[in-house]
Amino acid sequence: MNEFEIQMRTIRNLMSYAVPENRLAEAEDLLDIYRHDRIALDLLQEFYSFLPDAHNDWVREILLVRRRRGMFLLAAMTETTGYLYLVSGEGVEFQGLLADGPWDRDLLDFFGYSGREQFMEEGSSLDGYQVYEPMDSDQDICPSCHVATGELHELGCPVEVCPWCGGQFIYCSCRYDQLGIDVMESEEDLLRLEQLLNAQGRIPYSPEQRPTFLDDGPGVIID
Ligand SMILES: [Zn+2]
Ligand SMILES: [Zn+2]
Known part of the structure; x- marks a missing residue:
């Protein structure tokens, strides 16, 4: 098994506890989309290891909020809400609810936001964020x-x-x-x-x- 397959197996195992049974197939479809994407796999592993609201839940979509220099601000969307994560090759950090925006001043600066207000304005004024494309398909x-x-x-x-x-x-x-x-x-x-x-x-x-x-x-x- 290569490292992606090992990580996929770990995540599937975590999912079997976290995802409601009637949603397992959809949750696994999403996992499969990102089978060669370390950034998304790390996010999913973090989500299913430490469910943000500590009850059964599942990710139906991953959105790209912003990216810069190998750092990704991603939103894990569930059926009821969205959770923000900062992900890079160095690891994953949970950043709270998408609807609240990130609280970390340095993080807002890094991604070019003047503040949480701008973050929330953009989030509500845009048509929505793009879906995060798996790395193996993104030439850029x-x-x-x-x-x-x-x-x-x-x-x-x-x-x-x-x-x-x-x-x-x-x-x-x-x-x-x-x-x-x-x-x-x-x-x-x-x-x-x-x-x-x-x-x-x-x-x-x-x-x-x-x-x-x-x-x-x-x-x-x-x-
Ligand atoms: Zn040389
Ligand atoms: Zn490089």
Whole structure:
């Protein structure tokens, strides 16, 4: 089993306790849509592990409220209400009811809201939020670190292209050549590397960087 299948099994198991029996088929259909999407699977696992209102419930739809630099503000919609979640490769944080908007000032800033009032206005004035598209179908999202087209990859993302040699930055040897060292040892080396990278000009994500497959080993050519 791959990691997605393992996570799907975990979520199905949680669902068997949380979802009303006559809704199980629909809840599983939604899960299936996101079978290759780590962000949505993490959200669903969090929802079914810690049901927000602590009673049986199920997610019928996931909406994209906003996304920026690999961070997603998503709404898990149930039959009666919507719950907000902040999701990234780093984890999932519950943010309360969609109808209330997020309370975290930094989070509102990060996503470009002047405040909760603006959030709530937008939520009620728009036709509604879009459905969150599963990652494997969205070309404008880096399949590994989840930044959007034009944004810089998270440092360490295997899809990032090296600005010196054009290879895969986490595997080529340019870092050592640039730093003039044989081994990366300290936080300081990493900071210095980041400065050199920025000075050279990092290459932001674009859809042509999508690998035909993501390999963990060296020697994968991305073009
Ligand atoms: Zn990336
Ligand atoms: Zn290189």
